[in-house]
Amino acid sequence: MNTDASMAPLSADDVRRLAEEASASGLYCAEAVLTALAKAQGLESELIPKMATAFCGGMSRTCGPCGALTGAIMGLGLSLGRSSAEQTADAAYSATRELVRAFEAEFGARNCDQLLGCDIGTPEGQAVFRDRQLHRRCARYTSRAAEIAATLLAKDGT
Numbered sequence: 001m002n003t004d005a006s007m008a009p010l011s012a013d014d015v016r017r018l019a020e021e022a023s024a025s026g027l028y029c030a031e032a033v034l035t036a037l038a039k040a041q042g043l044e045s046e047l048i049p050k051m052a053t054a055f056c057g058g059m060s061r062t063c064g065p066c067g068a069l070t071g072a073i074m075g076l077g078l079s080l081g082r083s084s085a086e087q088t089a090d091a092a093y094s095a096t097r098e099l100v101r102a103f104e105a106e107f108g109a110r111n112c113d114q115l116l117g118c119d120i121g122t123p124e125g126q127a128v129f130r131d132r133q134l135h136r137r138c139a140r141y142t143s144r145a146a147e148i149a150a151t152l153l154a155k156d157g158t
Contacts, residue, residue: 037075
């Protein structure tokens with residue numbers, strides 16, 4: 001894993017663009033957001049998108065949380081998460097709640113089926129997803145989740 005602490009902090013716009021580029025390269029929503037947030041924190045590894053893969057096709061296909069939102073939560077955890085039981089989780093919990101509130105306020109929901117208007121865990125939902133080109137909507141969620149999380153990290157000073 002490459003970590004570069006000397007790297008200048010990236011703006012929320014930069015992180016949004018990184019997420020858009022990762023998505024355009026074929027990464028799914030959670031993978032793209034986590035990759036962008038990790039890169040903004042000087043972390044690069046082929047393991048990073050792998051950590052988020054199950055959230056893209058797994059959680060979202062059970063009408064669970066939006067993959068972009070879960071990728072953003074994981075990205076917050078890279079910086080604000082604990083590495084020992086002695087540390088507090090308050091910053092991570094607070095930022096996660098703020099992220100979810102902001103995402104839900106902007107998009108009206110946080111679960112895939114509600115955001116997309118179909119259950120992508122079914123063949124019928126997959127057809128609706130393709131026919132209505134809902135990947136465009138997912139791209140908006142991906143960009144914005146990365147941007148919101150980057151803003152929260154900058155506010156926290158990380």
